[in-house]
Amino acid sequence: MEQELLKNNFERHGFKTSFFDTKKAASDYLKDQISGKKVAIGGSVTAQEMGLYEALSEKNEVIWHWKKAGREMLVEARSAEVYITSANGVSKTGELVNIDGTGNRVSQTLFGPEKVYFVIGNNKVCPDLTSAMERAKQIAAPKNAARLQVQTPCAKTGVCVDCNSPARICHSIVILERPSNGMEVEVVFVDEEMGY
Numbered sequence: 015m016e017q018e019l020l021k022n023n024f025e026r027h028g029f030k031t032s033f034f035d036t037k038k039a040a041s042d043y044l045k046d047q048i049s050g051k052k053v054a055i056g057g058s059v060t061a062q063e064m065g066l067y068e069a070l071s072e073k074n075e076v077i078w079h080w081k082k083a084g085r086e087m088l089v090e091a092r093s094a095e096v097y098i099t100s101a102n103g104v105s106k107t108g109e110l111v112n113i114d115g116t117g118n119r120v121s122q123t124l125f126g127p128e129k130v131y132f133v134i135g136n137n138k139v140c141p142d143l144t145s146a147m148e149r150a151k152q153i154a155a156p157k158n159a160a161r162l163q164v165q166t167p168c169a170k171t172g173v174c175v176d177c178n179s180p181a182r183i184c185h186s187i188v189i190l191e192r193p194s195n196g197m198e199v200e201v202v203f204v205d206e207e208m209g210y
């Protein structure tokens with residue numbers, strides 16, 4: 015992972031950055047950083063692979079709709095002080111790209127929590143914003159559609175055709191160029207493949 019380049023470009027955009035060789039080291043760091051808070055986690059295979067719900071539940075109240083389903087959990091998450099998510103594509107030039115269907119995840123990264131952590135595996139890092147957008151649309155979204163077993167073309171073929179299916183999971187694309195005013199955003203880079 016090109017740590018110096020990523021650090022320079024993201025911090026130039028107002029993000030904090032931290033770097034770890036393993037998901038275990040990153041999980042230990044987050045456990046150390048977050049204590050006595052109301053924490054919400056977005057839908058994230060990365061967070062699942064890192065065991066963040068279990069790790070953070072030791073010292074925090076953690077809300078995760080993947081552990082207890084229901085729209086009320088998404089509403090409850092809106093009052094979290096800390097929000098944790100990943101991204102579908104990350105540009106080396108310092109932008110984060112996320113696609114959402116319900117909008118809970120992207121909205122929480124724009125307004126609400128005091129602090130947002132984006133946890134990013136090395137497989138998410140792309141040369142520039144165009145390729146990060148392409149990754150989000152052509153790799154992350156089809157894999158998520160397959161995981162969710164929705165009736166979309168991409169769930170079967172692995173290729174996005176910009177469908178108009180009722181089951182389409184891509185309703186919004188958010189490019190975070192800078193943290194929103196009044197919000198601290200930290201990008202936690204991990205030099206392992208995580209999520210998709």
Ligand code: SF4
Binds near residue numbers: 151159176178179182
């Ligand atoms: S727009 Fe449709 S085909 Fe493309 S990734 Fe989203 S759900 Fe799949």
